[in-house]
Amino acid sequence: xxxxxxxxxxxxxxxxxxxxxxxxxxxxxxxxxxxxxxxxxxxxxxxxxxxxxxxxxxxxxxxxxxxxxxxxxxxxxxxxxxxxxxxxxxxxxxxxxxxxxxxxxxxxxxxxxxxxxxxxxxxxxxxxxxxxxxxxxxxxxxxxxxxxxxxxxxxxxxxxxxxxxxxxxxxxxxxxxxxxxxxxx
Numbered sequence: 001x002x003x004x005x006x007x008x009x010x011x012x013x014x015x016x017x018x019x020x021x022x023x024x025x026x027x028x029x030x031x032x033x034x035x036x037x038x039x040x041x042x043x044x045x046x047x048x049x050x051x052x053x054x055x056x057x058x059x060x061x062x063x064x065x066x067x068x069x070x071x072x073x074x075x076x077x078x079x080x081x082x083x084x085x086x087x088x089x090x091x092x093x094x095x096x097x098x099x100x101x102x103x104x105x106x107x108x109x110x111x112x113x114x115x116x117x118x119x120x121x122x123x124x125x126x127x128x129x130x131x132x133x134x135x136x137x138x139x140x141x142x143x144x145x146x147x148x149x150x151x152x153x154x155x156x157x158x159x160x161x162x163x164x165x166x167x168x169x170x171x172x173x174x175x176x177x178x179x180x181x182x183x184x185x
Contacts, residue, residue, distance in 0.1 A: 033057040039064035044103060047073040054085030057108070060092040060100075069103020076108040080131050082155045088113045089130070096120060106130060111150075114140045123147050133157045133184075134175075139164040146171040151178065158184035 026040030033050050036042055039062050050057050057074050060067065067090070074089045089105035091113045092098050101123040105111035111127035114120065117140040125148040127134030134150035136157065137143060143165075150159035150173065158181030162168060175182030 041066040056088035056091035063095040073104040133161040
């Protein structure tokens, strides 16, 4: 009767390795007039002073954009007449899901101009001394304008002008010292 010896061989299992690729957060810094044509979050690093007379300082043509002004100012130099050519502090054209917040815009024909924009937000804006309107929404739907101040516009369009469109929400917006109207629809 022999005694047997049982030898078990045990190799440790290889540790599982998981590789995860995290796409870079689309974050960009801007410090001068520009066109934003791809999705992402954009931070205004400093105030911008421009002499643009017939176009926009910041133009947004892409959907899914956040523009954080970091409390800075985008300031133009007119024109101060109610006839073209017009200048725009920020123009958003044909996009959706755009957020513009925490900045001042002044001394343009239009401070912020939304042209056929849907499901977007304007928040914490101080639009002042824009000749035609501080904020204009043209043929735009389901947008929110909130926590903002609009003052010193000079045209019958009013400080805040909603032309066409619908289902837009205005919440906690102060419109004062405009020559004609605070809000025009």
